[in-house]
Amino acid sequence: DSGVTQTPKHLITATGQRVTLRCSPRSGDLSVYWYQQSLDQGLQFLIQYYNGEERAKGNILERFSAQQFPDLHSELNLSSLELGDSALYFCASSSSSGAMNTEAFFGQGTRLTVV
Amino acid sequence: AQKITQTQPGMFVQEKEAVTLDCTYDTSDPSYGLFWYKQPSSGEMIFLIYQGSYDQQNATEGRYSLNFQKARKSANLVISASQLGDSAMYFCAMREATFNDYKLSFGAGTTVTVRA
Numbered sequence: 389d390s391g392v393t394q395t396p397k398h399l400i401t402a403t404g405q406r407v408t409l410r411c412s413p414r415s416g417d418l419s420v421y422w423y424q425q426s427l428d429q430g431l432q433f434l435i436q437y438y439n440g441e442e443r444a445k446g447n448i449l450e451r452f453s454a455q456q457f458p459d460l461h462s463e464l465n466l467s468s469l470e471l472g473d474s475a476l477y478f479c480a481s482s483s484s485s486g487a488m489n490t491e492a493f494f495g496q497g498t499r500l501t502v503v
Numbered sequence: 504a505q506k507i508t509q510t511q512p513g514m515f516v517q518e519k520e521a522v523t524l525d526c527t528y529d530t531s532d533p534s535y536g537l538f539w540y541k542q543p544s545s546g547e548m549i550f551l552i553y554q555g556s557y558d559q560q561n562a563t564e565g566r567y568s569l570n571f572q573k574a575r576k577s578a579n580l581v582i583s584a585s586q587l588g589d590s591a592m593y594f595c596a597m598r599e600a601t602f603n604d605y606k607l608s609f610g611a612g613t614t615v616t617v618r619a
């Protein structure tokens with residue numbers, strides 16, 4: 389158990405809908421990362437938050453947004469969903485302000501299926 | 504440009520034998536870190552081993568070792584004495600220090616199947 393909790397584990401929704409994925413980082417971790425894993429794109433970095441502030445942005449669509457709350461949990465909001473958004477969405481957390489050797493601990497992922 | 508390249512989509516290895524998974528990377532940053540993660544069929548990502556760009560020695564963690572060749576920009580993972588539970592997808596990843604951006608960039612992964 390990595391200590392990172394993601395809910396829900398599975399989500400099935402229709403095109404055009406909006407969903408929210410939730411992540412609770414490991415106790416004490418200030419950094420939260422979101423990744424999307426799909427068959428054709430592999431593991432793609434979406435966005436990083438550090439202590440409530442956006443730190444880095446990757447290949448995140450404008451239809452997607454995220455935030456990190458004062459209690460450090462994070463939510464990823466996906467709207468106007470398309471079939472191609474079906475993927476495994478991972479949240480990861482790490483402890484430091486960015487020490488190079490700090491590994492990121494991953495949650496179990498949320499498998500999103502858009503039908 | 505692809506930062507991490509894993510050229511082996513899939514590999515088979517006999518139980519108790521060693522297997523080497525290739526990883527090459529591309530960066531102009533002198534300070535970076537290289538990671539290997541394992542993803543079993545259940546889906547979770549499990550951290551295996553880390554190598555820093557300034558580390559003088561190759562990293563080892565139990566049956567995992569990293570063959571780090573800085574000049575060649577390669578960081579191959581060696582799994583010794585393979586077990587059936589090692590069957591999984593393995594990802595090489597890199598963190599660069601540029602612009603305080605500490606995200607991990609992942610390769611496409613290599614699927615390892617251990618045969619009894």
